[in-house]
Amino acid sequence: MIPYGRQDISQADIDAVVAVLRSDFLTQGPMVPRFEQAVAAHCGVPHAVAVNSATSALHIACLALGLGPGDWLWTSPITFVASANCALYCGAQVDFIDIDPRSYNLCPQALERKLIHAQREGRLPKIVVPVHLAGQPCELAAIHALAQKYGFRIIEDASHAIGGKYRDEPIGNCRYSDITVFSFHPVKIITTAEGGIALTRSAELAHKMALLRSHGITRDPAQMTEEPHGAWYYQQIALGYNYRMTELQAALGLSQMQRLTQYVARRHELARRYDEQLSALPVTVPWQHPDGYSGLHLYVIRLQLGRIGKSHRQVFNALREQGIGVNLHYIPVYTQPHYRALGCVQDACPQADAYYAEAISLPMYATLSEAQQDEVIAALRRALG
Numbered sequence: 544m545i546p547y548g549r550q551d552i553s554q555a556d557i558d559a560v561v562a563v564l565r566s567d568f569l570t571q572g573p574m575v576p577r578f579e580q581a582v583a584a585h586c587g588v589p590h591a592v593a594v595n596s597a598t599s600a601l602h603i604a605c606l607a608l609g610l611g612p613g614d615w616l617w618t619s620p621i622t623f624v625a626s627a628n629c630a631l632y633c634g635a636q637v638d639f640i641d642i643d644p645r646s647y648n649l650c651p652q653a654l655e656r657k658l659i660h661a662q663r664e665g666r667l668p669k670i671v672v673p674v675h676l677a678g679q680p681c682e683l684a685a686i687h688a689l690a691q692k693y694g695f696r697i698i699e700d701a702s703h704a705i706g707g708k709y710r711d712e713p714i715g716n717c718r719y720s721d722i723t724v725f726s727f728h729p730v731k732i733i734t735t736a737e738g739g740i741a742l743t744r745s746a747e748l749a750h751k752m753a754l755l756r757s758h759g760i761t762r763d764p765a766q767m768t769e770e771p772h773g774a775w776y777y778q779q780i781a782l783g784y785n786y787r788m789t790e791l792q793a794a795l796g797l798s799q800m801q802r803l804t805q806y807v808a809r810r811h812e813l814a815r816r817y818d819e820q821l822s823a824l825p826v827t828v829p830w831q832h833p834d835g836y837s838g839l840h841l842y843v844i845r846l847q848l849g850r851i852g853k854s855h856r857q858v859f860n861a862l863r864e865q866g867i868g869v870n871l872h873y874i875p876v877y878t879q880p881h882y883r884a885l886g887c888v889q890d891a892c893p894q895a896d897a898y899y900a901e902a903i904s905l906p907m908y909a910t911l912s913e914a915q916q917d918e919v920i921a922a923l924r925r926a927l928g
């Protein structure tokens with residue numbers, strides 16, 4: 544089976560992890576700060592808080608921005624459920640903005656229409672979470688302008704987009720957002736096995752997130768309500784969690800960071816080959832907005848079903864039967880039973896529904912060989928009939 548995505552582990556990665564195993568600290572040692580500094584330096588952002596998953600990063604990002612009961616968070620329906628679940632963890636409510644039919648990212652025009660309506664109803668969102676689907680940056684400047692006008696905060700779910708750029712600057716620099724989150728799950732661009740990070744320009748937000756990642760406990764006397772009782776003393780000043788990243792994970796991530804640029808460049812080579820070789824087939828290849836340089840986590844095609852004598856499911860199954868581990872990113876979140884039960888309306892996002900009826904993610908990862916890619920293309924040709 545050729546999977547849709549997979550990690551690449553080098554001898555240097557293994558050596559880095561083994562060195563941590565033999566060291567004094569398996570957790571709460573020097574590697575996590577080093578990894579945080581490496582990611583922050585790559586992105587040109589002053590603060591980074593590494594955690595055990597992007598899901599945790601989204602949760603503490605929402606908490607740091609003060610999301611709570613009675614508040615709304617809006618996001619794209621074409622995303623992993625974690626982009627929306629973070630609001631539910633905080634007792635807030637979720638609504639969805641339809642996607643742009645070309646980029647498949649949250650559509651700024653749809654966002655503006657929804658904001659105008661929400662303002663009249665007195666239900667403006669506190670947070671909007673643009674998701675850089677497949678690694679392609681959202682139209683951040685337009686979304687940021689709306690944030691200024693309507694007073695919401697922005698968390699970029701950049702789980703797919705490390706190594707990408709928007710208007711020639713790295714995704715993660717938070718020029719147009721309050722916080723940016725990356726995921727380091729093994730299918731993503733670089734991995735720490737499980738892991739995530741939250742980046743911000745705000746020292747205050749970084750401080751809140753660092754507190755929330757470790758039980759809400761501080762050892763800094765300046766933040767305590769009274770003088771420390773002794774060298775053992777700490778205070779819990781908020782309700783936090785154990786969302787810490789381990790030293791093993793950070794060492795792996797630090798080692799992987801050295802290959803980030805190379806990985807993304809390779810993904811672009813593979814995407815160019817797909818673009819060329821699929822151009823004669825009845826499929827729509829990914830469109831790239833001129834303002835962005837995609838991280839290319841995913842390569843999503845859409846079937847032109849009117850030109851194919853088969854259904855979406857038949858083509859998908861025919862690929863799987865030929866050993867191609869295609870996938871579908873994503874099922875619109877509002878169709879999930881948990882969200883249906885919360886009263887989300889299914890026909891509110893026609894572009895998202897249309898996308899879901901046609902999309903297939905083809906294999907895309909840095910170590911995919913050209914021979915394997917040719918196998919994928921041949922299998923797709925056969926599957927289309």
Ligand SMILES: *Cc1c(COP(=O)(O)O)cnc(C)c1O
Nearest residue numbers: 596597598623625702726728738
């Ligand atoms: C993978 C992913 C997440 C969750 O990441 P974890 O690190 O697995 O928690 C969130 N949002 C999107 C868009 C993702 O692809």
